[in-house]
Amino acid sequence: MDLAYLRAHPEHLPTFLTHQRIRETPVGGGDVCTATRLTLEDGSSVFAKTWPSGEAPEQFFATEAAGLNWLREAGEVPVPEVFVALAGILALEWIEAGPPTPGAAERFGRELAGMHRAGAGSFGAPWTGFIGPLTQDNTPATGPWSEWFAERRLRPYLEISADRGALSSADVTVVEGVIDRIGSCGGEEPPSRVHGDLWPGNVLWGSDQRGWLVDPAAHGGHRETDLAQLALFGGAPHLERIVSAYQEVSPLSEGWRARVPLHQLHLLLVHTAAFGETYRGAVRATAEAALRA
Known part of the structure; x- marks a missing residue:
């Protein structure tokens, strides 16, 4: 063969x-x-x-x-x-790996902005959803984004996490506070074409001096979610160069930095739902930061 x-x-x-x-x-x-x-x-x-x-x-x-x-x-x-x-x-x-150079990071930022601008017909997707080992509700929805994100990306994994004992009742209360006030956080946008699980490990830096996308949970979502996830778990190499290059192509909305914890909360809740209380502290701290924003 x-x-x-x-x-x-x-x-x-x-x-x-x-x-x-x-x-x-x-x-x-x-x-x-x-x-x-x-x-x-x-x-x-x-x-x-x-x-x-x-x-x-x-x-x-x-x-x-x-x-x-x-x-x-x-x-x-x-x-x-x-x-x-x-x-x-x-x-x-097969992608041959290479070093994550500053130039590769800047190119990745510009290309990521272009991919987001390709857009999506709705929030969600026409295919079944998975993120890691868990299912994810991709039922297409017109929005608004805040309502869709709260009910399709936060609440389901909060409930799973609580049911398996990965979060305490106090933790649940804090996250529910984020869900209750999400409509006031701003940053509403039409759906972008997003990777959906863009923690740094899902960018494969190639020998061709480009950042390749792997292991997506792709759907129509908010572009800030991809960028916020890139900052998790130590952050992507040359993250500020990625963001600066991104903004050259597609400037982010006012207040985007304050919304980073909100967008990170989804993936962290997926981790407590899938892997347990190891990530409990990260969920609590991120939810509290989202409430302070």
Whole structure:
């Protein structure tokens, strides 16, 4: 099997893997899926993801493929080509890693702005939603953004987190306070074409001196959410250069910095919902910062 054959017959990949006709090398791929580098007969490489045990949730890989293709259609930030999207495996273009240079960061900021400006027909998306191992409600909605974000991106993961004991009753009260006042935070905008899970680990810095987008939870959302997520967990390399270059192309609305905690709260609640109380302190501190803004 070479790359041309794989493109023409993606449904054959599981058979070739079962019969060990393709070399597999484990690579880092996140906390949810098992990731491998596949070396084909023509020497080309492919990045593959599989569910670690049993069957993946229905539409899991199809959803990621749809999001990757939609972001790629914008023709701005580079996104790996999807070769295979089957129930049990996703195979993508292999990207050679490189250093995150200041120049690459600035280009990424400009390209991210261009992708956001490509827009979306509504908040949400026409495909099933997942973020990490959890489902996400992508039912298309016209907005306003604040109402959609509160009910589709904050409240569901607050409830899951509370039910599993990852947040205390006091924590829940603080987050509910954010939800109650979200309409007064400003920054309402029409839907942008967003990655949706853009913590720094989901930007792959390539040897081509560009930042590539991987592992999206793509949908129509608020562009500030992508930028706020880039500041989480230590922050993306050269973050201020990314933001400055972004603003050259698409200036952000007044008060955007004060809204960063609000936009970060979604992904942090996903972490308490999926992984437990380890992230409880981050949720509480971020919710309190959102209330002070």
